Amino acid sequence: MLDLILYLLFAFLVAVISMYLVRHYVFSFTALSKRGNRSLYGLHGLSFKPSVSILIPARNEEAVVSTLLHRITELTYLKDKLEVILIDDASTDNTGRIADEFTKTYNYFKAVHRGTDIGGRGKAGALNDGLKHATGDILIFFDADYYPQLDIVEKLTGYFIDPEVGAVQGRITVLNEPTTLVSRLVALERIGGYRVDQLARDSLELIPQCGGTVCAVRRDLLEYLGGWDHNMLTEDTDLTFQIYEAGYKIRYANEAECYEEAVENWRSYWRQRHRWAKGHMQCFFKHFLTFARSKNLRFREKVDGLLVLGMYFVPILVGLSWLLGAMIFFLYPVGWSYSIWILLPVFMYSSAGNFASFFEVGTGVYLDGRIRVSWIIPVLLLSFVLNVFICSKAFFDLVLSMVTGRKVHNWAKTTHSGGGSKHC
């Protein structure tokens, strides 16, 4: 009886992982087959000029924020249609002072200072404060360590001529890629995640996501949704699903590139991914049923959305399948030809992954014309193993907070050294 249960459980795990495998294959082939077929919506940005507010939430970002603010002064978008709001989220360094200096020099800059009584508890709170001060029809968010293309506003806003579009996500590219092994790893994940994953989801009219930065959203939509949820650790994923449930679409603009300073050490990587995993799991419990029942979504959108929501559970399932596979192997020895099924989850996950899977990354670097960088793709095995532990811990922490009734979660901020600025 026990062996039957173990085999059934094992089959279930393999089935779930297989779904992600198929999904990633489809995405890679889509990205390859549609590589020359760029969307023309971005071209409307040449003439369609809505008023735009750029929101920059920043907490202790003195090392990087001035580079971004200088860059924003160079943007090609009409300055009389542009408003820049830097939200100093209870910083204890010179972030607020830098923001004030820019407001003195440029009349379209605003600084919002949040005190320690309300500030420093997460990005959602800072963005909600920014929303209160924003007057533009379109809001664009940048994290303080980002470095946008000069015409990024035009490229993002062009999509809003479509009344169905609620938000547009741009491409994130790593600026400090050669610095460490971790930054190289993040760069590979970004290539797979944006150049292939987001692009294919946009092409197939599935569920492209808001990334929380380099993202443009209609202000009236955000007000309609009531702003960002303070309790969510990944406010971007939460916003994504709220937008779809409201009936709008999110577009991905691959041509709108923005450059980020990626984390450079394993500790920062762990903290960042732990927050992402925990926040994503929060979104799973918040949106799973609402999304599945929504009348505004087609069947294939629902399937993709639910797979996105469950994405961070996959490493846990992989961990379980490893344990289960080993148990079955040693407890119930079978012919050697059957043993391959025990290794299947490992190979499947190696192909499917949960963030930017191996062959997606391979496809992405090929499409970017960077064949040689594919030589370091095996380094993704590190993140593959690490994410089993990160996601398991995140799940454990989330369940613990649900059991104890704790609704406020610590928002682990990613620290930036400013090392990326030398690549600008």
Add this chain to the structure above:
Amino acid sequence: MLDPFLLMLLLLIAALAFVVLVFSPLVIELKKPRDKGPRRILKMPFERRIRSSPKEPVTIGHNLADNSGDVKNLQDILDEAGLKSTRIGKDTTRIFGDVVFAPHFEVMDNVVVEGALSISDLCVVHRSVKAKGNLHVGNGVVVKGNLVSEGNVTILDDTVIGGAVHSEGSVRIGENVFVALSVVAVGDVELYENSEVKKNILTRGVIKVLRHPRVDLPPALDEIG
């Protein structure tokens, strides 16, 4: 059948071979990088190569409403016409199926049609319109927002578009038409010389400018001047 321990040994050797095979290039690339990255920061806006791929037309369907001029409740009109619809946010209506807006019909919302849309003569649309199929705009229509279609767009004479026109197919613009912003199309764009597109016409196809038909005036009017 193989001994389990022998099998494990073989698997171990295979795994080691796999590691050596896969990680050797990794070590080489890390020690002596030859990759061209990171990606350069692009400076030129909109570097694009334009290609033509127009879509096939979609059939236009049934009527939405009669000529009642009722502008207050689009939802009721759609229900009466037996059309399925949902709300998008607070100011947009999604309609399922092919739709014809009857003449003089006035629409206050943004409209997204999951099919073909025909806007008859003298209609007024206060916001933007999107059709997943072909989009036909009649004579003397005013659209204050944008026109978006995943099919072909046809705009007849004396129509004013307050925003942009976007088509994943071709665009045909009649006489005395005014478009306040750009026309962007995947396919060909055809317009009469007495029509005006205030900003750009961007296409992966061909832009054809048609001559305004020459009308011979009656002699009496010629004499008046």
